[in-house]
Amino acid sequence: MSELEATSPPPQQAQPDLGPRKDGAPGATNKALHDQRYYKDRVCDAPRKLATVAPPKKIGGAPRPKKRLDPKLGDLDSYRVVACDAPVRLDAAPEPPPRGAPPSHAVFDKRYSETVVCDAPKKLGKDYGPAEGSFLRDRGSEAFRAGKLDDAELAYLGALKIDEDDAKASGNLAAVYLKKKNWAQAFTYAAGAVRTAKPGDPVGKWNYRVARALFALRQYDKCVLILDRAVACADCRADAKLLADCLATKKAAVAAQERRRDQALEKVM
Numbered sequence: 001m002s003e004l005e006a007t008s009p010p011p012q013q014a015q016p017d018l019g020p021r022k023d024g025a026p027g028a029t030n031k032a033l034h035d036q037r038y039y040k041d042r043v044c045d046a047p048r049k050l051a052t053v054a055p056p057k058k059i060g061g062a063p064r065p066k067k068r069l070d071p072k073l074g075d076l077d078s079y080r081v082v083a084c085d086a087p088v089r090l091d092a093a094p095e096p097p098p099r100g101a102p103p104s105h106a107v108f109d110k111r112y113s114e115t116v117v118c119d120a121p122k123k124l125g126k127d128y129g130p131a132e133g134s135f136l137r138d139r140g141s142e143a144f145r146a147g148k149l150d151d152a153e154l155a156y157l158g159a160l161k162i163d164e165d166d167a168k169a170s171g172n173l174a175a176v177y178l179k180k181k182n183w184a185q186a187f188t189y190a191a192g193a194v195r196t197a198k199p200g201d202p203v204g205k206w207n208y209r210v211a212r213a214l215f216a217l218r219q220y221d222k223c224v225l226i227l228d229r230a231v232a233c234a235d236c237r238a239d240a241k242l243l244a245d246c247l248a249t250k251k252a253a254v255a256a257q258e259r260r261r262d263q264a265l266e267k268v269m
Helices: 002-007 036-041 076-082 130-145 149-162 167-179 183-195 203-216 220-231 234-238 240-268
Strands: none
Touching: 130 149, 130 167, 149 167, 167 183, 167 203, 183 203, 203 220, 203 234, 203 240, 220 234, 220 240, 234 240
16 A cells, blocks of 8 residues: 555645636636736736817807997997007087188098098199190190000090090090001090081091991991081091092992892892
8 A cells, every 4th residue: 555655646736716717717826926827818808998088168268358439439449450549539529610711621521520630631633624635635646646556545545534525636536446446446436526526627537437437347328328428528528638538438338238238139039
């Protein structure tokens, strides 16, 4: 018996169970040494990511300063936006002008002048008279003869701004637009010159410019009618070249009328 006891293996110590594992085997035995098997066999969840918390919403805001309101000036703080001080308020209304005195232009708005001190409005430019209009018309004629059509156009338009009924400036401007082949403007200003003409003005020449514009616009029947008026004018009968131009344009307009009539008959047939 003694030999058998000597050869028998030593009894194994019981291992305490630390709980069930995922695979059903008993748990690890050495808790103090943190047995690696424990971590291999024990299944644990990954650490969860903490949710980011949004900053708290701002409730309300800083109290706005109370506006300084005036019954006539409105918001006094708004004047600081345009980098100027608030207008000075007058203690009393201005005295009315004496009876019979000419009207004062220093105050152009009574409601404004009661609360704000301002200077009298300045008049821009100067008053132009007939002399300035004649000067601009002469400058336009010089530019037209030199072939500077743009300068001539500006000069004649300036003369018409001074006097809208300046027939000579209007007739000369029609000649500029005829050179530029702007037929509609040429007709407008030439007709305006005829309408505002005065005794002694070259109405025949201006009628001829109206007819040239109508011919270019293919208004042949009206062109013939205006040319008949131009030929009847005294200045046209006195100028042989102008009379010849009127007759040549009338002949071309009549031929164009007949050609248009023949084309219309061919379409019908």
